[in-house]
Amino acid sequence: MDPHTMTPRLPRLFKRGEQRKRPAGALPLGFHDTERRRWVSLPMTHTYICGLTGSGKSQIITNLLVNMADAIAEGKVLTYGVDLKDGVEMSAYGRLIGRLATEKTAASDMFSDLRNELAKRNRMLIEQHRRKVGIGQETPLLLVILDEAAELRGDSEAATRKLLAPLDSLLRLGRSAGLMVIASSQDPRKESFKLRDRFPSRIALRLNSIEESRLLMGEDALQAGCAPWLIPLDRPGTGWIWDTRMATRFRVPFIDDTQLEQYRT
Ligand SMILES: Nc1ncnc2c1ncn2[C@@H]1O[C@H](COP(=O)(O)OP(=O)(O)OP(=O)(O)O)[C@@H](O)[C@H]1O
Numbered sequence: 357m358d359p360h361t362m363t364p365r366l367p368r369l370f371k372r373g374e375q376r377k378r379p380a381g382a383l384p385l386g387f388h389d390t391e392r393r394r395w396v397s398l399p400m401t402h403t404y405i406c407g408l409t410g411s412g413k414s415q416i417i418t419n420l421l422v423n424m425a426d427a428i429a430e431g432k433v434l435t436y437g438v439d440l441k442d443g444v445e446m447s448a449y450g451r452l453i454g455r456l457a458t459e460k461t462a463a464s465d466m467f468s469d470l471r472n473e474l475a476k477r478n479r480m481l482i483e484q485h486r487r488k489v490g491i492g493q494e495t496p497l498l499l500v501i502l503d504e505a506a507e508l509r510g511d512s513e514a515a516t517r518k519l520l521a522p523l524d525s526l527l528r529l530g531r532s533a534g535l536m537v538i539a540s541s542q543d544p545r546k547e548s549f550k551l552r553d554r555f556p557s558r559i560a561l562r563l564n565s566i567e568e569s570r571l572l573m574g575e576d577a578l579q580a581g582c583a584p585w586l587i588p589l590d591r592p593g594t595g596w597i598w599d600t601r602m603a604t605r606f607r608v609p610f611i612d613d614t615q616l617e618q619y620r621t
């Protein structure tokens with residue numbers, strides 16, 4: 357066929373309003389996008405959120421938790437928070453965080469307990485000849501949230517390795533047993549958080565440069581239009597999510613402390 361007469365295959369464009377509502381029945385793991393007025397779902401896989409200070413990382417985590425408040429209350433999701441900024445951010449979440457670690461030893465104990473829980477679930481899977489747990493009240497989603505993951509480091513290389521080893525094991529073995537990790541960081545470089553590459557799904561808020569964006573999201577994401585270095589400074593909460601097929605720009609709604617008050621009692 358003459359290539360000049362062929363109709364080019366255009367990429368499928370995102371229609372305004374498409375996916376506007378949360379998917380019914382599914383776990384509401386995601387957030388509203390106030391720019392295009394639609395719902396953005398997170399893939400059920402470990403997710404790394406990166407952006408400069410004040411770009412809105414904690415706001416994304418707040419949105420995710422608030423949207424899952426009912427599922428958390430019903431016991432379909434168990435939340436584990438690590439906030440090494442003395443718990444300033446996560447203590448505001450009240451009962452949206454089931455177990456909170458605000459220093460490294462507590463985080464380490466938490467990871468070890470979760471590792472034991474995974475082992476228990478894996479034994480159950482073997483007994484039942486299954487390969488993946490179904491999420492529900494029987495086996496809730498174990499959702500681990502690390503705000504400022506780069507703070508998880510020791511005084512030496514060896515101490516950091518020791519601290520990260522149980523988390524590494526959760527990241528490698530967690531998915532089929534119903535465990536998901538969401539981590540945030542200000543620095544997209546692997547050197548700042550050695551386990552960065554264990555996170556298949558990435559969210560970029562404002563970053564300093566195209567180079568930093570490429571480091572975090574990869575060349576394919578940039579080719580697909582992902583441009584976190586172009587997010588204006590005065591638009592915190594704006595970011596890009598990349599799931600290896602599509603780059604989507606969003607802005608999360610701002611949830612202030614008074615809106616979180618209801619979860620504190
Ligand atoms: N969607 C939004 N609309 C308006 N303001 C927002 C929005 N998201 C965030 N902000 C503002 O930006 C500020 C910083 O957001 P946030 O604390 O989530 O950033 P961060 O990336 O976690 O920063 P840090 O790395 O310093 O912890 C918020 O206190 C709020 O004032």
Ligand SMILES: [Mg+2]
Nearest residue numbers: 413414445503
């Ligand atoms: Mg923060």
